[in-house]
Amino acid sequence: MMLTESQAWEVLHAVPDPEIPVISVTELGIVREVLARDGGLHVVVTPTYSGCPATEVISQSIVDALVAAGAGVVEVETRLAPAWTTDWITEPAKEKLRAYGIAPPGGDAPVGGAQPIRFVPRKLACPRCGSTDTTRLSQFGSTACKALYRCQSCLEPFEYFKPI
Amino acid sequence: MTTPNPAHIEYLTRLGDNALILGQRMSEWCGHAPVLEEDMALANMSLDLIGQARMLLAHAGQLEGKGRDEDQLAFLRTEMHYRNLTLCELPNADFGRTMVRNFLFANFQVLLWERLLASSDSELAAIAAKSIKEARYHAQHAGDWVVRLGDGTAESHERTQAALDYLWPYTAEFFAANPSDEAAAAAGFGPAWSELEAAWESVVVPVLTEATLTVPARTPFKSFGKFGRHSEHLGHLLSEMQYMQRTYPGAQW
Numbered sequence: 001m002m003l004t005e006s007q008a009w010e011v012l013h014a015v016p017d018p019e020i021p022v023i024s025v026t027e028l029g030i031v032r033e034v035l036a037r038d039g040g041l042h043v044v045v046t047p048t049y050s051g052c053p054a055t056e057v058i059s060q061s062i063v064d065a066l067v068a069a070g071a072g073v074v075e076v077e078t079r080l081a082p083a084w085t086t087d088w089i090t091e092p093a094k095e096k097l098r099a100y101g102i103a104p105p106g107g108d109a110p111v112g113g114a115q116p117i118r119f120v121p122r123k124l125a126c127p128r129c130g131s132t133d134t135t136r137l138s139q140f141g142s143t144a145c146k147a148l149y150r151c152q153s154c155l156e157p158f159e160y161f162k163p164i
Numbered sequence: 165m166t167t168p169n170p171a172h173i174e175y176l177t178r179l180g181d182n183a184l185i186l187g188q189r190m191s192e193w194c195g196h197a198p199v200l201e202e203d204m205a206l207a208n209m210s211l212d213l214i215g216q217a218r219m220l221l222a223h224a225g226q227l228e229g230k231g232r233d234e235d236q237l238a239f240l241r242t243e244m245h246y247r248n249l250t251l252c253e254l255p256n257a258d259f260g261r262t263m264v265r266n267f268l269f270a271n272f273q274v275l276l277w278e279r280l281l282a283s284s285d286s287e288l289a290a291i292a293a294k295s296i297k298e299a300r301y302h303a304q305h306a307g308d309w310v311v312r313l314g315d316g317t318a319e320s321h322e323r324t325q326a327a328l329d330y331l332w333p334y335t336a337e338f339f340a341a342n343p344s345d346e347a348a349a350a351a352g353f354g355p356a357w358s359e360l361e362a363a364w365e366s367v368v369v370p371v372l373t374e375a376t377l378t379v380p381a382r383t384p385f386k387s388f389g390k391f392g393r394h395s396e397h398l399g400h401l402l403s404e405m406q407y408m409q410r411t412y413p414g415a416q417w
Contacts, residue, residue, distance in 0.1 A: 050294055051187075051208075051215025080219070081290035083297065138201035139305045144208040144298075148201060164297040 003071045008034045008041055011069045018057045019143055022100045025058055029088025032079060040073030041066055046084045049144045049164075086163045097161060098127045102146065105163040126151035127158050136160075168227045171347030174247065175354055176227070176288065177237075178344070178390050179276075180220030181248035184238055185398070186269060187213030188405050189256060198259050205305060209266070212298040219291045239409035243399050250389030251334040253398040260313050260320065261327035267306035268331060271367050272338050273299040275360045284352035307371050314375025325377050333385040338364070342390060 003011070012034070015025045025031055025045075033044040043062055047055045059076045066074045086105035089097075094104035103124055123132040131153035139162075141148040146159040191210040197203035221234040251269060256262045277299055280292035313320040338357055345356035372379050387395070408415060 047215075047294075049212060049215065050219060050298060051211030051213070053211065080294055081286070083290070083293040085297075138205055139301060139308075140201070140205035140208040142204065144212055162301070164301075 002036070002039060003041065003066065003069060005034050005036050005041075007069070008036075008043075008066060008071060011065050011071075012043075012062065015058075015061050015065045018054045018061065020097070020100065020102065022096045023089075023093045025062065027090045027093035027096070029090065030058065030084060031062070038073075040075065041071050043074065043076045044079050045076055046079050046082075048084050052144060054143075084164075086161060089161075101127050101158055103127045103149065103158060103160040105161045124149060124160055126154060126156070128156050129154040134158075168229055169347065169351070171344035172285070172351070172353055173224050173228050174344040175348045176220055176224035178247040178342075180217045180224060180237070181246045182252050182269075182273075183213040183220065184217035185246065185248040185401065186252040186265075187211070187217060188401060189253065190262070190266075192256055193262065202259070206262075209298075209302050209305070212295075212302070216291065216295045216298070219294075220288075223287050223291070235409070239406045243394055243402060244392045246394065246398065246402075247390050247392060248398075249334070249337055250387035250395050251331065251337065253389065253395060253401055254331070254334065255397055257327070257330075258323060260309075260323045261330065263306050263309040263313065264324060264327040265331055266302060267310045267371070268335055268368060270299055270303035270306055272335075272360065272364055274303050275363050275367070276355070276357070279355040279360070283354055285354075288353060310371060310377075311375045314372070314377045321376065324375065328372065328377055329380050332380040333383055334387050336382065336385070337387045337390060340386070340390070 009026065012026050012031055013024050017023055017025055017028050020028075028048070030046050030048060031043065032046050033042075035042040035044075043066070045055075045059060045062065055078075059078075062076055063074045089105065097104045103126070106124075124134050125132050126134055126149075129151060131151055133152040134149050135152065136147060136149050137157065138148040140146075141159045145161060145164075147162050148157065149160050150157050187210045190206050190213070193206040194203065194210075197206055217238065218234050221237040225232040225234060225237055249269075251265060254265065274296060277292040277296035281289055281296070283289040283292065310324065313324040315321070316324075339361040341356070341358055345354075345358065348354040349356045349359075369379055389395070389398070
């Protein structure tokens with residue numbers, strides 16, 4: 001038995017991101033291609049951050065899930081270009097992030113290059129109460145991809161998925 | 165496969181070693197930073213740098229064609245074979261000096277990655293496209309702290325100025341002429357680093373001024389890390405970083 005490419009995608013839609021289990025690896029936008037090849041599957045993955053420790057766990061969970069579904073030989077290729085961007089996170093996944101307590105990345109451009117001086121915090125809505133009276137506590141949260149914020153209205157801390 | 169160009173490998177090694185050695189150095193803050201948020205920020209930035217180093221050294225090893233992978237390059241070379249800037253290996257000292265160093269280096273890295281987006285080496289261009297996004301956050305984070313500390317209390321101002329006075333002479337090395345730079349510029353795989361000096365100063369000086377710091381005058385002092393002649397600090401760093409691979413050769417986890 002072997003899986004077709006569309007069956008493989010179905011399987012991957014159910015593989016959670018190890019750090020943020022409410023969204024899948026496909027919703028995160030890191031699975032770029034799935035190709036049926038030589039009786040097995042070839043999966044192309046683009047890492048989020050260069051040093052993200054979850055990258056290898058993700059590759060392994062992709063292989064495990066596909067093999068468990070009967071895919072035979074699965075190989076995962078890491079592809080750098082084009083570089084991953086938070087724009088690849090699907091819209092439904094952004095809502096899931098918000099419901100999970102993580103403010104999703106804004107659709108606007110990430111930090112500029114010419115004048116990397118100081119971050120002017122945008123008015124970010126608290127994922128819990130919706131208030132925009134929020135302040136940034138730290139540019140880096142529990143993982144490289146998130147910043148740490150605090151809501152001045154409900155006084156709860158929350159994380160923000162930084163746009164890159 | 166075509167014959168590897170030694171200047172190309174040397175250029176990649178310089179980029180990779182900068183990221184590796186600063187990543188290792190900064191990771192010493194893990195568990196020791198002044199506040200928890202900064203502890204996490206420093207560890208995250210170290211991870212970004214080590215991830216960049218991994219990609220760069222893996223690519224250098226492939227071009228070299230001697231079967232050395234990124235782990236062998238990172239852990240089994242001796243001091244004189246590292247090509248990182250001396251600035252990257254200097255001890256962290258206090259939090260202020262760590263932030264001033266990051267500020268000076270990250271802004272240099274951003275400019276370098278910007279130029280490398282157009283590298284004739286497509287793998288290097290891909291690494292640049294990935295790394296520039298991370299470097300911009302590092303530059304921003306460090307810039308925030310330089311202003312906050314420089315324009316802070318009398319104590320924080322004094323210590324930040326002392327950090328700048330200590331580190332500034334090492335930045336001359338960023339732009340010193342290097343033979344592999346000429347080959348890089350000629351072959352289109354990367355800019356000569358000396359070309360970045362004016363752009364770098366135009367980015368860092370306004371922030372230092374906003375931080376009420378005095379930019380030191382250039383002196384005849386020279387450092388030579390990127391030529392393989394390092395300060396006394398690199399050997400100590402390597403002895404810790406390489407311990408595991410030297411003691412248990414080939415160990416994996």
